[in-house]
Amino acid sequence: MDFFQCLPLDKARDRIAGSLAGVTVAPETVLLIDALGRVAAQDLRSPEDLPPFSRSTVDGFAVRSADTFGASETAPAFFVVIGEVFMGQAAPMELAPGQAVAIPTGGMVPAGADAVIMLEYTEQPDRQTLLALKPVAPGENMVAKGEDVSAGRRMVKQGQKITPGHIGVLAACGITEVLVRQRVKVALISTGDELVDIHETVQMGQIRDVNSYALGAMLKEAGCQVTLMGIVRDCGADFIEALQKATKDHHLVIISGGSSVGARDYTVEAINALGDPGVLFHGIAVKPGKPTIFGMIHQVPIFGLPGHPVAAMVVSEQVVKPALRLLSGQSEYTEPYRVSASLGRNLASTPGRDDFFWIRLHPQGESYRAEPILGKSGLIGLITEADGMLHIPADQSGLYDGEQVKIMLTRSRE
Structure with missing residues (x-):
């Protein structure tokens, strides 16, 4: 296969997407606190109304709004205070016309009341008497039961990445566990006789393995579980053995280096040797990153990236990350800023x-x-x-x- 017959970038992406149709990592259940950044494997719906009762948003008095119409500082509306609502407790009373109940911010609005007048707009000649100095509209200064989230409402869509906001609303509804997609397990293989690990002393003619760490960090930032498989020397048998091992326990394999057409570049040979459909393209019409390889060994996608770090990271941004989103079941994608x-x-x-x-x-x-x-x-x-x-x-x-x-x-x- 001649890699100079390069695919346009959009066609390369389409071929990758077509090859990964229906290939998605399995779901798993995690604690809510561990669900941040994970992809929801099912729709998440509220089991209850939120708030579960009507609540005041201010300190003041719960009233019937109709009783305040026309109230002003010169002609205040008169109420009889029949009690007080306490935080964390039910409001057992029911308001009749002309009655009011003292209520704190967050307190339960009693039956019969449909608004709360702020403390600042009231006067109390005595503990049983309240003067309202302005009118309030129905629903003013309160949140009605289910106004935030109604029972049965979808809070997170299947395929959506879970955000801190989602965590908050799920917690408010008492959801403690979430079904999400597993983290995509990625194996990173670096190739080349010239490479040494970063812990080794570099000799003349050698360079440190940059891509395992740069690409590994990029993939971890994308939410993957990354395994560094180490450096494979320029030997066909060693290459095939390393690739076979990587495909057994990982959802995706990235090979850094060995994607050109040199006599010692074994990526194409190894992919084709280990299973169908094999190499699906070799070369993309991009710069940098032209000699990129994509193939499948059964259900495991394989990317052969250029050894040059800048080219490898450009290609990862343009074709590897979209593949990761497909594997993780992510249906919504926010374009980079x-x-x-x-x-x-x-x-x-x-x-x-x-x-x-x-x-x-x-x-x-x-x-x-x-x-x-x-x-x-x-x-x-x-x-x-x-x-x-x-x-x-x-x-x-x-x-x-x-x-x-x-x-x-x-x-x-x-």
């Missing part, structure tokens, strides 16, 4: 190829100036300087200095 900026120089691009550039942002008035960080794909220091990434689509031949562009942030907006 993008900011508008003015491009700081001309950028050439090859039509027919999607180009990605790391960008440093500089404040410029109320906007930003986008400065491309130009360098080769093996220079890992580029990423540490970047605030975001600029995408030039395949149907464009470049961008001009001063042109308005959208930058996908890769660094926290803080």
